[in-house]
Amino acid sequence: MKDMIENKPQTELTFRKPEPEDGSDVWELIKSCKPLDENSMYCNLIQCDHFADTCILAERDGVPVGWISGYILPDATDTLFVWQVAVSEEARGLGLGGRMLDKLLSRDDMKDVLKLKTTITRDNEASWGLFRSLAERHDGVLTDEPHFKKDDHFDGEHATEYMVTIRFPAPVAMVA
Numbered sequence: 692m693k694d695m696i697e698n699k700p701q702t703e704l705t706f707r708k709p710e711p712e713d714g715s716d717v718w719e720l721i722k723s724c725k726p727l728d729e730n731s732m733y734c735n736l737i738q739c740d741h742f743a744d745t746c747i748l749a750e751r752d753g754v755p756v757g758w759i760s761g762y763i764l765p766d767a768t769d770t771l772f773v774w775q776v777a778v779s780e781e782a783r784g785l786g787l788g789g790r791m792l793d794k795l796l797s798r799d800d801m802k803d804v805l806k807l808k809t810t811i812t813r814d815n816e817a818s819w820g821l822f823r824s825l826a827e828r829h830d831g832v833l834t835d836e837p838h839f840k841k842d843d844h845f846d847g848e849h850a851t852e853y854m855v856t857i858r859f860p861a862p863v864a865m866v867a
Contacts, residue, residue: 704756706794709739709748712847713755717748717777720755724862725776735760738774744800746772747791749782759791771801773809775792788821793828796863801849804862807831808853810838822855831857 707864709717714736721727721735737744738760749757778787796804807825810816826833838854841847 703751704790705750706791707745708743709746709758710743711736711740713748716755717758718770720758720779721775721777724777727775727777730775736842737818740760746799747789747795749791751782754780757787757791759788759795763797763804767806769803770808771796771804773807776778776818789816789824789828792821792825793863796829797862799866802862804864805859807857807859809816811835811855812852814850822857826857829857829863830858831859833857 715732717739718730718735719731722729732820742760742762745761745763747757747759748755755863756779760773761771764770764772773792776788776791787831795801796807806848807822809818809822811822823833825831833855835853839845839849839852839853841849841851
């Protein structure tokens, strides 16, 4: 399947804001992207409905192959928090995560965004690479610090999540 995606022209990928009807497809996509944490289908429905302006869905021939959920922090309206990045198995290795981030950040809805935040565990090399690459592409400065700690927040059941912050010199939407 990956060979089929790699051999298709990139113009067949579409990127758009989700709609409430996409919620169950997003939920299925995330379920298939181990080891991502699954949320309830209702959570994904709410993301597609209430947070459509800060989420993006990538499709190939009408089939979801990528998803980013995020929201503007209520107490820091210049900051986009990226909740989750999901790329289907057959679309991995194609730079889809980076393309979705770039397209999301270039929307008019993001014209005031100067910072991006997300949490990543130390062992998630793909996510570290994705966000380091984003920072480099947009001349951003990436910093990180422990945020949700294994023992303090997860009762020892989950690795520490590091808060990653990328500070951009200007809103990406204004320079894209």
